[in-house]
Amino acid sequence: xxxxxxxxxxxxxxxxxxxxxxxxxxxxxxxxxxxxxxxxxxxxxxxxxxxxxxxxxxxxxxxxxxxxxxxxxxxxxxxxxxxxxxxxxxxxxxxxxxxxxxxxxxxxxxxxxxxxxxxxxxxxxxxxxxxxxxxxxxxxxxxxxxxxxxxxxxxxxxxxxxxxxxxxxxxxxxxxxxxxxxxxxxxxxxxxxxxxxxxxxxxxxxxxxxxxxxxxxxxxxxxxxxxxxxxxxxxxxxxxxxxxxxxxxxxxxxxxxxxxxxxxxxxxxxxxxxxxxxxxxxxxxxxxxxxxxxxxxxxxxxxxxxxxxxxxxxxxxxxxxxxxxxxxxxxxxxxxxxxxxxxxxxxxxxx
Amino acid sequence: xxxxxxxxxxxxxxxxxxxxxxxxxxxxxxxxxxxxxxxxxxxxxxxxxxxxxxxxxxxxxxxxxxxxxxxxxxxxxxxxxxxxxxxxxxxxxxxxxxxxxxxxxxxxxxxxxxxxxxxxxxxxxxxxxxxxxxxxxxxxxxxxxxxxxxxxxxxxxxxxxxxxxxxxxxxxxxxxxxxxxxxxxxxxxxxxxxxxxxxxxxxxxxxxxxxxxxxxxxxxxxxxxxxxxxxxxxxxxxxxxxxxxxxxxxxxxxxxxxxxxxxxxxxxxxxxxxxxxxxxxxxxxxxxxxxxxxxxxxxxxxxxxxxxxxxxxxxxxxxxxxxxxxxxxxxxxxxxxxxxxxxxxxxxxxx
Numbered sequence: 099x100x101x102x103x104x105x106x107x108x109x110x111x112x113x114x115x116x117x118x119x120x121x122x123x124x125x126x127x128x129x130x131x132x133x134x135x136x137x138x139x140x141x142x143x144x145x146x147x148x149x150x151x152x153x154x155x156x157x158x159x160x161x162x163x164x165x166x167x168x169x170x171x172x173x174x175x176x177x178x179x180x181x182x183x184x185x186x187x188x189x190x191x192x193x194x195x196x197x198x199x200x201x202x203x204x205x206x207x208x209x210x211x212x213x214x215x216x217x218x219x220x221x222x223x224x225x226x227x228x229x230x231x232x233x234x235x236x237x238x239x240x241x242x243x244x245x246x247x248x249x250x251x252x253x254x255x256x257x258x259x260x261x262x263x264x265x266x267x268x269x270x271x272x273x274x275x276x277x278x279x280x281x282x283x284x285x286x287x288x289x290x291x292x293x294x295x296x297x298x299x300x301x302x303x304x305x306x307x308x309x310x311x312x313x314x315x316x317x318x319x320x321x322x323x324x325x326x327x328x329x330x331x332x333x334x335x336x337x338x339x340x341x342x343x344x345x346x347x348x349x350x351x352x353x354x355x356x357x358x359x360x361x362x363x364x365x366x367x368x369x370x371x372x373x374x375x376x377x378x379x380x381x382x383x384x385x386x387x388x389x390x391x392x393x394x395x396x397x398x399x400x401x402x403x404x405x406x407x408x409x410x411x412x413x414x415x416x417x418x419x420x421x422x423x424x425x426x427x428x429x430x431x432x433x434x435x436x437x438x439x440x441x442x443x444x445x446x447x448x449x
Numbered sequence: 450x451x452x453x454x455x456x457x458x459x460x461x462x463x464x465x466x467x468x469x470x471x472x473x474x475x476x477x478x479x480x481x482x483x484x485x486x487x488x489x490x491x492x493x494x495x496x497x498x499x500x501x502x503x504x505x506x507x508x509x510x511x512x513x514x515x516x517x518x519x520x521x522x523x524x525x526x527x528x529x530x531x532x533x534x535x536x537x538x539x540x541x542x543x544x545x546x547x548x549x550x551x552x553x554x555x556x557x558x559x560x561x562x563x564x565x566x567x568x569x570x571x572x573x574x575x576x577x578x579x580x581x582x583x584x585x586x587x588x589x590x591x592x593x594x595x596x597x598x599x600x601x602x603x604x605x606x607x608x609x610x611x612x613x614x615x616x617x618x619x620x621x622x623x624x625x626x627x628x629x630x631x632x633x634x635x636x637x638x639x640x641x642x643x644x645x646x647x648x649x650x651x652x653x654x655x656x657x658x659x660x661x662x663x664x665x666x667x668x669x670x671x672x673x674x675x676x677x678x679x680x681x682x683x684x685x686x687x688x689x690x691x692x693x694x695x696x697x698x699x700x701x702x703x704x705x706x707x708x709x710x711x712x713x714x715x716x717x718x719x720x721x722x723x724x725x726x727x728x729x730x731x732x733x734x735x736x737x738x739x740x741x742x743x744x745x746x747x748x749x750x751x752x753x754x755x756x757x758x759x760x761x762x763x764x765x766x767x768x769x770x771x772x773x774x775x776x777x778x779x780x781x782x783x784x785x786x787x788x789x790x791x792x793x794x795x796x797x798x799x800x
Contacts, residue, residue: 361787362783364729365790372726373720373724376719378716379712432713439716
């Protein structure tokens with residue numbers, strides 16, 4: 099598998115095909131692990147970091163954890179490739195921007211990725227379309243077990259897995275769900291969700307994780323600390339209680355919009371499609387917002403002639419690195435915005 | 450002729466067919482006249498005002514100044530009809546809003562209108578599409594002569610025609626030209642035109658005259674005082690020197706846009722058409738702005754599949770009173786905005 103094979107489709111996280119996908123974009127679980135006998139990365143020398151990366155890389159590839167695993171050496175990879183991996187949610191922004199020996203192993207269907215030398219020695223991630231936390235948990239458990247049979251992970255009988263940041267100590271788990279909540283945004287009720295999430299000690303973030311704004315009405319909700327609770331408790335809490343409640347709120351808001359503000363709703367959706375089909379210059383943020391309104395319109399049955407798969411793909415393929423990969427050249431400023439608008443028009447006007 | 454006959458087309462002022470109509474919407478001349486032996490209106494009793502209105506109305510209709518002249522009694526006319534006449538530039542906003550005996554006589558093709566009991570006893574107006582000041586002047590001169598053969602106008606050998614406001618004393622003439630200057634607005638050079646106009650003691654106003662904002666990139670330029678200059682001087686100055694210079698500036702700005710910002714220009718024009726063809730709610734101001742960009746795009750050859758006549762008609766027929774007349778009922782708020790959007794879509798999508 100080559101990196102360029104990834105650019106032709108939306109990947110797992112925006113496939114838009116899983117359960118409850120009218121609201122839930124994707125479910126993600128990641129585990130933080132460190133290899134015993136090595137310092138945490140902040141205390142590693144350049145050389146130790148290299149040795150560690152070699153060791154973990156070899157273990158992953160030997161184990162054939164996923165057949166046709168692609169390993170990307172991020173120290174060598176050009177910026178556009180690192181940006182592409184961020185856009186696909188396969189590595190984090192800090193991992194892309196860091197220096198020194200580091201990499202990522204990606205399973206064939208992009209559900210599994212393992213970041214090597216991010217904040218911890220290993221960050222194992224499973225990402226699935228729609229609401230599939232239990233499936234993600236079963237999958238990541240197997241990967242974790244396979245790796246643990248080859249690597250000795252830092253573990254303390256009292257605290258659990260040891261991690262670079264204390265918030266991850268214990269299970270080292272972070273569970274997050276990416277939600278599309280355009281109706282709650284339009285009715286203004288999204289603030290209530292934020293307050294409820296805060297009371298439950300959950301973090302609400304934007305499309306690209308920590309420190310990013312909520313663009314295009316996408317909200318990533320995740321647990322903040324892991325100490326003192328079992329993985330099963332966290333996952334059950336999320337998948338069976340918290341997320342279904344938010345989904346219900348969003349559905350309620352959608353019904354309210356239809357019954358009380360049908361014309362204003364259609365205006366928003368129809369303007370979004372009109373602009374996407376006619377603009378000659380299109381910035382990333384405006385694209386996300388318009389696609390968000392369009393996605394809502396299709397899911398609510400207000401737009402009939404646009405394919406949902408196309409919309410989901412456009413969310414990703416219009417991102418800067420994807421656009422440049424598709425065009426095969428560096429694009430900046432208005433040239434990039436023009437290329438994006440041209441690409442969107444071609445896809446949505448069906449030629 | 451009935452008032453409702455007017456609502457089906459754009460009227461003279463937005464016909465968009467006269468000379469230099471790519472920039473000049475219309476040319477207008479009005480003369481202020483008062484009848485000797487009557488006080489100025491501010492000093493008339495209610496009864497005197499009635500007597501005056503009867504006398505002038507009868508004179509106009511007897512003289513058959515224009516065959517098939519329509520006289521509208523504005524004291525009796527419903528608000529929507531008065532608003533309709535304002536939108537067609539046949540009466541002024543203050544004339545629509547005033548109280549007491551007053552009216553307007555309108556010639557068949559709407560080039561001539563005579564307001565009775567506005568600020569002066571008579572305000573004679575000739576309005577022509579495009580840059581036609583000399584033609585307007587010849588036409589209004591004939592109307593003025595015909596009226597003066599039946600009515601004794603207040604005239605002072607030293608000052609000329611006497612008027613209610615000193616700025617009109619002398620010839621009583623106001624010459625104004627409505628310009629469409631979207632490129633100068635987009636390049637930011639419109640401020641230079643304003644400064645030059647100010648130096649020349651000209652007034653720059655919006656679409657509906659005194660006290661109105663410049664909406665949709667329409668600017669009305671007119672002389673401010675009349676004393677001490679002949680009509681011919683004023684008209685020559687306007688038609689042969691000032692206006693052609695502004696037209697040249699606008700053409701220059703359009704060329705600059707094409708050569709330096711072609712994609713941004715097409716983006717603006719194409720988005721305007723996309724929104725007009727897709728919105729489900731449309732406010733008056735946004736309509737004017739989008740139609741303005743579309744009109745520019747058609748005149749500059751950037752849009753091929755939209756008829757200029759349709760655009761010119763839409764400027765007028767989407768105004769509040771016209772819209773209500775077309776629909777045959779009172780429309781307010783979102784219902785009116787929805788009706789406007791529906792009407793625009795139907796016209797621009799060709800069904």
